[in-house]
Amino acid sequence: xxxxxxxxxxxxxxxxxxxxxxxxxxxxxxxxxxxxxxxxxxxxxxxxxxxxxxxxxxxxxxxxxxxxxxxxxxxxxxxxxxxxxxxxxxxxxxxxxxxxxxxxxxxxxxxxxxxxxxxxxxxxxxxxxxxxxxxxxxxxxxxxxxxxxxxxxxx
Amino acid sequence: xxxxxxxxxxxxxxxxxxxxxxxxxxxxxxxxxxxxxxxxxxxxxxxxxxxxxxxxxxxxxxxxxxxxxxxxxxxxxxxxxxxxxxxxxxxxxxxxxxxxxxxxxxxxxxxxxxxxxxxxxxxxxxxxxxxxxxxxxxxxxxxxxxxxxxxxxxxxxxxxxxxxxxxxxxxxxxxxxxxxxxxxxxxxxxxxxxxxxxxxxxxxxxxxxxxxxxxxxxxxxxxxxxxxxxxxxxxxxxxxxxxxxxxxxxxxxxxxxxxxxxxxxxxxxxxxxxxxxxxxxxxxxxxxxxxxxxxxxxxxxxxxxxxxxxxxxxxxxxxxxxxxxxxxxxxxxxxxxxxxxxxxxxxxxxxxxxxxxxxxxxxxxxxxxxxxxxxxxxxxxxxxxxxxxxxxxxxxxxxxxxxxxx
Numbered sequence: 001x002x003x004x005x006x007x008x009x010x011x012x013x014x015x016x017x018x019x020x021x022x023x024x025x026x027x028x029x030x031x032x033x034x035x036x037x038x039x040x041x042x043x044x045x046x047x048x049x050x051x052x053x054x055x056x057x058x059x060x061x062x063x064x065x066x067x068x069x070x071x072x073x074x075x076x077x078x079x080x081x082x083x084x085x086x087x088x089x090x091x092x093x094x095x096x097x098x099x100x101x102x103x104x105x106x107x108x109x110x111x112x113x114x115x116x117x118x119x120x121x122x123x124x125x126x127x128x129x130x131x132x133x134x135x136x137x138x139x140x141x142x143x144x145x146x147x148x149x150x151x152x153x154x155x
Numbered sequence: 156x157x158x159x160x161x162x163x164x165x166x167x168x169x170x171x172x173x174x175x176x177x178x179x180x181x182x183x184x185x186x187x188x189x190x191x192x193x194x195x196x197x198x199x200x201x202x203x204x205x206x207x208x209x210x211x212x213x214x215x216x217x218x219x220x221x222x223x224x225x226x227x228x229x230x231x232x233x234x235x236x237x238x239x240x241x242x243x244x245x246x247x248x249x250x251x252x253x254x255x256x257x258x259x260x261x262x263x264x265x266x267x268x269x270x271x272x273x274x275x276x277x278x279x280x281x282x283x284x285x286x287x288x289x290x291x292x293x294x295x296x297x298x299x300x301x302x303x304x305x306x307x308x309x310x311x312x313x314x315x316x317x318x319x320x321x322x323x324x325x326x327x328x329x330x331x332x333x334x335x336x337x338x339x340x341x342x343x344x345x346x347x348x349x350x351x352x353x354x355x356x357x358x359x360x361x362x363x364x365x366x367x368x369x370x371x372x373x374x375x376x377x378x379x380x381x382x383x384x385x386x387x388x389x390x391x392x393x394x395x396x397x398x399x400x401x402x403x404x405x406x407x408x409x410x411x412x413x414x415x416x417x418x419x420x421x422x423x424x425x426x427x428x429x430x431x432x433x434x435x436x437x438x439x440x441x442x443x444x445x446x447x448x449x450x451x452x453x454x455x456x457x458x459x460x461x462x463x464x465x466x467x468x469x470x471x472x473x474x475x476x477x478x479x480x481x482x483x484x485x486x487x488x489x490x491x492x493x494x495x496x497x498x499x500x501x502x503x504x505x506x507x508x509x510x511x512x513x514x515x516x517x518x519x520x521x522x523x524x525x526x527x528x529x530x531x532x533x534x535x536x537x538x539x540x541x542x543x544x545x546x547x548x549x550x551x552x553x554x555x556x557x558x559x560x561x
Contacts, residue, residue, distance in 0.1 A: 069501045
């Protein structure tokens, strides 16, 4: 593969679009859960806000604010799209699948999964230094749902 | 005397291995320098042909290892202009040196309510050990501010100094800004206030001449791996009278004189501070690295690196939206920058595809990032084997990066 093809595999156009125009890039008023995430190695830093339904079974609304590289921003943006309106249990399963995808333990073409559009992150496991960029928002979201105290760190 | 860069490049085998099918352009020297053949040879020879412990054997190889190990101490003494060989303590690196110093100064020279001054541009390794000391014994850490160019605010420094100040610990060359600090002036001001002066020379040692007697600093630390030597070896220099007076910190073999269960006495300098078997091969490798640098001459190195840095600065500034962080008049070896709204991590990954190795992130200086209101920077740092054309490659790669994220 040429350099450019390599980079287009890592930075798919969808990722570049979300980096430029992140979705749900806002604090959610009346959120029921929130969490701060920080990657001490590179300084990526975000806050995730989640509003669960009254019966606590569904993610009614989700948003994030913060700063980071294109991959971390796009990952957070696409995550909010993927989990908004979904049952909490499905969100937790999605989190597990996404984690497997990024560590090269899930082949999106052959293994059954719930990833949908998130499959475009499949190229990242070849760039170990960048995996944490994509997982920060997910770890932070999962910790928010679990009500963990303190800041979630990648290290 | 100028450097024969092409000849130097032949001594660094890694430069001749393609990376991602491209020629390696190594501009991450502030993180660690590449190693010349001689260093690899010496380390390998010690393990394969001379492995023996020092200071305790009476056999041939032990005596040989001891002579060579102590020989490097003499070499370092000359390299940094120390008065005596006893003033050179081997550590595992600058971080170890600063931590060791913080522990031996605790409640001997720095007590509750005493003040320690550091600058806003310190590496975390010259912040955290002092913060931890303050937490342990109630000393107070104060910070000398820097200006928008990344220079120490000398007038503010003068105001912060008082009879409460017991130690000033400042970096000689900033690893994230490249600023060269006026150590001699700062040291004399510290001494006037009755404080000791410690210098973190990790980023300075490979790039500018250091003469501890001329600077009159009380302590100085550096790491071997930033001057073409192995990792895991460093130095703490201290004036003999101070080191004599201060207590040991690590206890164990080699640092003792007489041991009984009722009580023990300690060895003299420098062994008092060197408990346990040291990384002998790394010390010998550092000796090889210092000889290599000594043969080239630091004046010639400074001249060459200055020229490459000036060219690189000009080339990078031609790029639309590129802003250099750290514009001190007195700078060496480092260009930190941000590029439009492209995050430094994305820059690092993109230029890597062109074989260019730079560093991206906060460079272990989070307060500097806060000072300049950036989350991170990209940093290109030069060394003896870098050529002007390395910056042509970087500049092209950065233009492609901008295009990619447009």
